[in-house]
Amino acid sequence: MQKFTFLETDEKVDPSDIELFHHLKFNDWGGDKNRRYTAIKDSLKTLSRMLHAVYGKRVILLIDEYDVPLAKAHASKDPVYYKQMLDVIRGLMGSSLKTNEYLKFAVITGCLRISKESIFTGLNNFRCYSVLNKSFSKYFGFTSEEVKEMLDYYDLSDKFDIIKEWYDGYIFGDTEVFCPWDVTSYISSILEGEDDTPENYWINTSSNSILDDFVNDPNFEISNKFEALLDGESITQDVIEELTYDQMSASEKNLWSVLLMTGYVSKAEKAGKKDGLKLRIPNAEITCLFKDAVVERFNRTLDRSLADAFINAMWNRDEETAGNTLSDILWDSISYFDYGEEYYHGMLNGIFTSRGYSLDSNTEAGLGRLDLRIKDRPNRRIILLEFKRSSSENALEKDCDEAIAQIRAKGYNKTMPYGYRQQVVYGIAFFGKTAMVKLMQE
Structure with a gap:
């Protein structure tokens, strides 16, 4: 005013x-x-x-x-x-x-x-264009050409691939676009002297309550769909375009429709109609939001005494107790977020962050990327973890050995962060709600 x-x-x-x-x-x-x-x-x-x-x-x-x-x-x-x-x-x-x-x-x-009946009752000459329409689709975000032009202008052309990985992937109509807020925020951050590590800008613009509601609703059996999405695959889902907010939780179809319209998932291909639409998580930024939602849910249900027992066993190099306790945590805490490696990764993140440890996830180490590094700064010690998802309970020990072999081959354990004096290294394998933990012998 x-x-x-x-x-x-x-x-x-x-x-x-x-x-x-x-x-x-x-x-x-x-x-x-x-x-x-x-x-x-x-x-x-x-x-x-x-x-x-x-x-x-x-x-x-x-x-x-x-x-x-x-x-x-x-x-x-x-x-x-x-x-x-x-x-x-x-x-x-x-x-x-x-x-x-x-x-x-x-x-x-x-x-x-x-829905027109909810708010726009009686309006004439009303035209609506959603993320499924071709008309005006290139104006919903930045096209690849526009991003390249912007990066060329600021002499940042070498950042295109990382921007594409983190902030691209939305298909509106038949046009693939980048999230404009994310792209401009990332470029501005670099121009202001920050490093080029991508950030999650979405989390500061939304409460993510829609995603949280979906994750925590026990009425929907969505484990296989979430697992596929977090593994980088697509799912096929019917969606509807017209909703009211109070109808969102009335059906799984409604919730997937809301996730599509609000950008948590995107069309997986340019062709396709709303009936049997292929959906996927668009980029690394939104993948992080999905992981965070799973971890937050896990933290709310985590038995703190079991978490402490597991962590103590890990520091004490007691692989048998660690494996048994981790299996107890899986049995007690996981309901329908089961069986995907991303879930196990998120679960371990939740266990250690809930007890105040700092983590490096998928961090560069040696000749590759280590799944998880846990840092106990006051005691100047770390735990290194490499995970495997087993095909059967009988394969758990073999997969633990493979995880340890990977650590050795890639040299994940060769250097410690500055100031740390002690490290404990494990291979962990999961099958369903069973885990095995194996200590790497020096």
Whole structure:
């Protein structure tokens, strides 16, 4: 409202509109809630009328992220608050778009294509374009050519591959695009003198409550689908384009649809319709969010005494106790997030982070990348872990030996971080809810 304060002093504006504008600006209604709600619903139409009075032209209305208030109301888990917010947004859209003679046209953006019957009732000449439509698809993000041009301008062409790995992968219509916020944030970070390590910028722009709700809902059997996605594969899923936020958890189909529309998954190929659509995680950044959601869920269910017993056995080089205790943790804690190597990796992350250790995951070491390094800074000691996912319980010991052989061959254990004095090295193999831990002998 502050941008339009000049309207209050223009003699061409109706005094009653100036009074309404003043009340809206200062949220001053003298306790009259009904008048306040009505004025808020009519606020964009009021502003349109005032601008038309001053300039003699119909206005162009741009509304960005129109559904964010509804998303936040839904995340509050308060159905009364959600219903009130829905009423306000419905009224705001109706007065500004349907009965607004001062409007030339409007462009509205949001994450979900909320059903027309829910908010946009009675609107004529209403065209909606989602991530599944070809029209305007190249404007939903940066194309590969645009990213290359930007990198060339800043002499950062060598960063293209890492940007593609972390921030590309969205297919809108038939166009593959990069997330513009991530790309510009990454480039800005380098230009400001930071190193070129990619960051998760998404986590600062969203509460991720939608993903968390999906991960923690016991009503959906989705283990195989999550495992496939985290392994870099695609899944086939029916989706629907029109939803209301309070319908999101009504079915698994609805939740996958929301994850698609909000960018947690993307189309896996340019062809394809909403029935039987192939979906995948678009990039490394979103993969991290999925892993974090799994780890957070695991942390909430973790038996702290079992975690302490496992960690103590690891430091004490007691491989038998460590393996038995880790199997107990798997048995007690995992429900439907089972059996994928990424899950086991996330589970071990959760065990050690829950007890205050710092971790290096998939870190460069020797001639390759070590699965996990656990650092106990106060005691200046570390644990090195390499994981294997076994095909059967009988293969656990063989796979532990292979993990240890890989550590030796790649030289993961040859150097320790500066200042550390002691390291313990293990190969770990998993099959279902059974684990084996094997100590590497020096």
